[in-house]
Amino acid sequence: MKILVPFDGSEAAQNAIQYALKLAKSHKNSEVTILSVACYKAPYARDFSYTPIELKNACQVFFQDILAKTAEVFKDAGIVTYTITETGDAAEIIIDKARTNNYDKIVMGRRGLGSLAGLMLGSVSTKVLAHVDIPVTIVK
Numbered sequence: 001m002k003i004l005v006p007f008d009g010s011e012a013a014q015n016a017i018q019y020a021l022k023l024a025k026s027h028k029n030s031e032v033t034i035l036s037v038a039c040y041k042a043p044y045a046r047d048f049s050y051t052p053i054e055l056k057n058a059c060q061v062f063f064q065d066i067l068a069k070t071a072e073v074f075k076d077a078g079i080v081t082y083t084i085t086e087t088g089d090a091a092e093i094i095i096d097k098a099r100t101n102n103y104d105k106i107v108m109g110r111r112g113l114g115s116l117a118g119l120m121l122g123s124v125s126t127k128v129l130a131h132v133d134i135p136v137t138i139v140k
Contacts (some may be wrong), residue, residue: 001023001027001029001031001104001105001108002030002031002032002033002101002102002103002104002105003020003023003024003030003031003032003033003103003104003105004035004094004097004098004101004103004105004106004107005017005020005032005033005034005035005052005106005107005108006035006036006037006090006094006106006108006109006124006128007034007035007036007067007070008036008037008068008090008109009066010111011014011109012038012108012109012110012111012140013108013109014109014140015089015109015136015139015140016107016108016109016137016139017034017070019075019107019137019139020032020107021073021074021077021079023077023105023107023137024074024077024079025077028126029080030079030080031079031080031081031082032074032079032080032082033080033081033082033084033097033103034071034074034081034082034083034084034086034096035083035085035086035093035097036063036066036067036068036069036083036084036085036086036087037061037085037086037087037090037093037094038059038060038063038085038086038087040057049065056087059087060085060087063085064083065086067083067084067085068083070083071083084097090124091123091124091127091131094106094108094124094128095127095128095131095132098128098132098134099132103134104134104135104138105134105135105137106128106132106134106135106136106137107136107137107139108124108125108128108136108137108138108139109125109138109139109140110125110138110139110140111125125138
């Protein structure tokens, strides 16, 4: 089973990781991709002394570190694991990855960190559900 897990570090995303781990363990030869999408175009970004490129790069480095640590949970269980860090609209990127990479299932948190981290607003899961043709499990 090939599973996509959008991840933003929120409690719901942590719970989705645990659910995906159980699911992957129960299916032989599972693969898990943990996807983090940073939206660095926050309204307050103008107030920082960073350029958009610097802010984008800082977001990517931050999430790459978190994803590497999160992926260890799967790797320790012997599950093939990939990590992806993208910037942009979370729902659109999740939908695109699901459509172009032949995932069997998406496991994601119900609500993300919101504007605090610029990730996965509550409407992301709703938009993903409406635009993909594979099963989606929403975890609280």
